[in-house]
Amino acid sequence: MKDINVLVINCGSSSLKFQLINASSEEVIAKGLCERIGIEGSQMTWTPAGGEKYEVKMPMEDHRTAVRLVLDTLTDPERGVVKSLDQIGAVGHRIVHGGENFASSTLITDEVLRAIEACNDLAPLHNPANLIGINACRELMGDTPMAAVFDTAFHQTMPAEAYLYGIPYHYYEDYKVRRYGFHGTSHSYVSRRAAQMLGRAYEDLKIIVCHLGNGASVSAVKNGKCVDTSMGLTPLEGLIMGTRSGDVDPAIIEFLCNKEEKPVQDILNVLNKESGVLGLSGGFSSDFRDLEKAYRAGDEAAIRAMETFAYRVVKYIGAYTAAMNGVDVICFTAGIGENNPFIRSMIASYLGYLGIAIDEAANEKRGEEIAISTPESKTKVLVVPTNEELAIARETAALV
Ligand code: AMP
Numbered sequence: 266m267k268d269i270n271v272l273v274i275n276c277g278s279s280s281l282k283f284q285l286i287n288a289s290s291e292e293v294i295a296k297g298l299c300e301r302i303g304i305e306g307s308q309m310t311w312t313p314a315g316g317e318k319y320e321v322k323m324p325m326e327d328h329r330t331a332v333r334l335v336l337d338t339l340t341d342p343e344r345g346v347v348k349s350l351d352q353i354g355a356v357g358h359r360i361v362h363g364g365e366n367f368a369s370s371t372l373i374t375d376e377v378l379r380a381i382e383a384c385n386d387l388a389p390l391h392n393p394a395n396l397i398g399i400n401a402c403r404e405l406m407g408d409t410p411m412a413a414v415f416d417t418a419f420h421q422t423m424p425a426e427a428y429l430y431g432i433p434y435h436y437y438e439d440y441k442v443r444r445y446g447f448h449g450t451s452h453s454y455v456s457r458r459a460a461q462m463l464g465r466a467y468e469d470l471k472i473i474v475c476h477l478g479n480g481a482s483v484s485a486v487k488n489g490k491c492v493d494t495s496m497g498l499t500p501l502e503g504l505i506m507g508t509r510s511g512d513v514d515p516a517i518i519e520f521l522c523n524k525e526e527k528p529v530q531d532i533l534n535v536l537n538k539e540s541g542v543l544g545l546s547g548g549f550s551s552d553f554r555d556l557e558k559a560y561r562a563g564d565e566a567a568i569r570a571m572e573t574f575a576y577r578v579v580k581y582i583g584a585y586t587a588a589m590n591g592v593d594v595i596c597f598t599a600g601i602g603e604n605n606p607f608i609r610s611m612i613a614s615y616l617g618y619l620g621i622a623i624d625e626a627a628n629e630k631r632g633e634e635i636a637i638s639t640p641e642s643k644t645k646v647l648v649v650p651t652n653e654e655l656a657i658a659r660e661t662a663a664l665v
Contacts, residue, residue: 269354269665270294270347271658272339274332276358276398278390279304281331283311284654285339285346285353288662291655295339295346299331309334313346328394329401336405356402356411357661359450359653360395362388363415365441370418370660373399373411381413387445387498412661419449422490427588430497444502446494448476448599452484453491454656455598455649462634462647463594471589473582476651477608478599479507479551483578485585493588495581501537504581505574507551510540512577545570553601553608560607575611582616592619594645597637603650604631619644 268289275282284296297311307325312318321338325331339345339353347353358373364384371377378399385392402411428444429437436442452474459474460467472486481504484494495503495511505511513536521532535544543551546566550556559567586592595616596602597609606628613623620643628637630648638646 266291266659267354267662267665269662270352271661272335272353272356272402273654273657273661274356274358274398274402275654276328276394278394281328281335281398283335284658286655286658288354288658291658293654296654297335297338299325299334301325302328302331307331309338311335311338313344319344327401328397329404332398332401332405350406350409353406353409355661355665356406356409357657358395358399358402358411358413359657360413360415361391361417361447362445363413363417364445365421365443367413367415367418368421370412370414370664372664373403373413377413387441410665412657412664414450414657414660416447416449417445419453420444420446420484420491420494423493427493442498444494444497446482446484446491447496447500448480448482448484449491450653450656450660451476451598451651452482452486452494454653455596455651456484456486458634458649459594459596459647462636462649463645465593470593471591472594472596473585473589473592474596474598475578475582475602475612476599477504477578477597477602477605480509481506481511481578481599481601483581483585485589487589493585501533505545505577506541508538508541508543510536510544542570542574545573553605557605557607571608571611575608576615578612579615582612586619592644594647595619595621596647596649598649598651603648606631609637609646609648613646616644621646 266288271286271288273284279302281299285294293314295313297309299309301307302325309321310318339347340349360381362384364387366380455474456472457467459472460470468489474484476482480500482494482496485492501509503511518532522529549566556567556571560571601608609628613621622639622642623637624639627635632650635648637648
């Protein structure tokens with residue numbers, strides 16, 4: 266890979282996460298986070314490689330100010346990690362929604378920006394923030410090449426029977442209402458890594474990736490291509506998540522509007538922010554560390570939330586095994602998938618029909634690449650820590 270430093274930028278509505286990664290050595294040179302952009306009390310925390318964490322409290326009225334602060338910090342004569350902006354060879358931007366316009370990452374041009382903007386109504390909370398980040402970097406970094414890496418791109422290989430909803434077809438034709446899927450960079454990275462870990466050709470495997478974090482999704486990857494995934498038009502569909510409901514009967518929305526005398530937006534807000542394991546646990550917590558502790562103490566609400574969460578994952582694994590006519594390897598990734606042996610074994614306890622046997626000692630490991638199935642297990646089960654920033658840096662370096 267080329268010996269350039271890639272600045273990876275992930276802009277949210279009031280935040281900006283960044284990592285500076287050397288594309289050749291894949292070393293993280295610095296990483297950090299700007300929070301509360303445009304809100305009182307904004308601050309940046311950042312850590313240079315091998316160094317201690319710095320905290321910078323400073324008003325950031327917009328993303329341009331945040332990008333300016335990031336660039337000034339990285340090039341600071343005393344604490345900085347590069348001498349000048351010339352040592353940042355490219356910028357990789359994480360973009361949430363690329364609609365049907367992007368099946369892969371792409372170099373950013375004016376035309377690409379217009380195509381991303383055209384997807385704004387599909388991801389109204391995310392895409393506008395992503396665009397602000399791109400524009401701020403373009404303004405401040407002149408001709409530095411920039412790439413857009415989409416959360417949806419990896420899933421564009423899904424066949425029509427997987428991405429269509431059972432609603433009048435003209436809604437797809439008129440408005441592009443269909444399943445898109447998200448977390449694509451993670452599903453792509455983890456599935457490829459799984460093939461490497463097994464020493465098998467990516468194109469020969471049937472892989473199910475369970476990305477279990479605060480947002481959670483499952484994907485089916487057959488012969489190196491995504492053939493189905495659990496998130497839909499938006500990231501609300503599929504698994505039960507930290508605060509999102511995942512799949513529900515759509516008629517629930519009107520039913521609750523009537524019962525609670527609330528508008529649709531309020532009920533959607535409940536489905537996005539007050540549901541999932543938070544809602545199932547009666548508002549106790551969306552965090553699996555809290556839930557696990559309470560589960561072990563016999564708390565009924567935590568038991569209900571975790572068992573319902575696990576059962577939904579199990580159903581998707583069954584569905585995707587059927588969709589691919591088998592499965593060779595199941596991967597766990599993201600905050601919960603990487604760090605929670607308890608949930609992994611709860612899910613695995615349903616999977617005897619796949620000939621899965623779990624190595625309990627290996628399963629106790631957290632946050633590392635490891636096979637947690639026994640050597641005899643017919644279907645392999647792996648923990649593969651995801652690394653979306655590295656995947657974005659690789660894609661960006663390959664494009665410039
Ligand atoms: P993510 O959205 O990928 O950051 O995942 C967040 C979830 O991962 C939360 O529910 C956390 O409780 C869980 N998580 C993160 N780190 C750990 C850990 N060390 N042990 C157990 N759960 C963890």
